[in-house]
Amino acid sequence: DAGVIQSPRHEVTEMGQEVTLRCKPISGHNSLFWYRQTMMRGLELLIYFNNNVPIDDSGMPEDRFSAKMPNASFSTLKIQPSEPRDSAVYFCASSLQKGGEFFGPGTRLTVL
Amino acid sequence: GENVEQHPSTLSVQEGDSAVIKCTYSDSASNYFPWYKQELGKGPQLIIDIRSNVGEKKDQRIAVTLNKTAKHFSLHITETQPEDSAVYFCAASPRNFGNEKLTFGTGTRLTIIP
Numbered sequence: 624d625a626g627v628i629q630s631p632r633h634e635v636t637e638m639g640q641e642v643t644l645r646c647k648p649i650s651g652h653n654s655l656f657w658y659r660q661t662m663m664r665g666l667e668l669l670i671y672f673n674n675n676v677p678i679d680d681s682g683m684p685e686d687r688f689s690a691k692m693p694n695a696s697f698s699t700l701k702i703q704p705s706e707p708r709d710s711a712v713y714f715c716a717s718s719l720q721k722g723g724e725f726f727g728p729g730t731r732l733t734v735l
Numbered sequence: 736g737e738n739v740e741q742h743p744s745t746l747s748v749q750e751g752d753s754a755v756i757k758c759t760y761s762d763s764a765s766n767y768f769p770w771y772k773q774e775l776g777k778g779p780q781l782i783i784d785i786r787s788n789v790g791e792k793k794d795q796r797i798a799v800t801l802n803k804t805a806k807h808f809s810l811h812i813t814e815t816q817p818e819d820s821a822v823y824f825c826a827a828s829p830r831n832f833g834n835e836k837l838t839f840g841t842g843t844r845l846t847i848i849p
Contacts, residue, residue: 627778656836665839665841665842666779666824666839666842668836668837671836679836714778714779716778721767721830723767723769723781723784724769724779724781724837725781726771726778726779726780726781727778728777728778729777729778
């Protein structure tokens with residue numbers, strides 16, 4: 624099992640640019656979570672999906688953030704336009720029904 | 736909503752000694768309590784979990800205990816080794832029908848002194 628796959632692993636962009644983060648969950652997992660981690664705020668849940676349907680997006684900071692899950696094996700988190708305060712490590716995680724989350728390696732985003 | 740508090744924020748332990756990290760939760764509906772280990776530059780890794788129908792669970796040098804009445808749970812690491820150095824997170828969730836979201840503690844940075 625390859626685990627959760629995220630791409631890119633590192634992203635450096637300029638303020639105002641669009642950023643798209645990608646995630647492939649573990650095959651067979653029916654829930655997918657997007658988290659953001661910073662020193663100041665710790666680990667924050669942004670949004671999660673059950674069976675490809677968004678369940679709770681109350682953690683999405685503002686309208687500049689959007690997430691999609693077009694099928695069971697792929698999800699994207701998009702930031703448009705990006706701002707320096709979006710700089711963080713973004714994690715994708717997946718899980719089985721009632722199980723614990725398995726995290727990907729993360730995408731380190733730097734917005735200049 | 737759920738609130739999870741974790742203590743201590745930092746912990747230094749001599750190699751071979753035991754380490755204990757404690758968490759409290761507020762929502763009595765929470766019934767699933769995982770622990771994660773995060774090494775530098777990596778994602779959190781699920782190391783052990785416990786459900787509310789169990790008071791204690793062990794996996795080699797790691798154990799977790801749960802006191803539902805007091806709403807607290809703890810991670811115990813025995814015979815600590817240098818590779819145990821990492822940040823540890825506790826979490827809680829009411830997982831009844833599906834994957835309700837986890838609420839994480841703020842983390843404990845554990846340092847094992849050789």
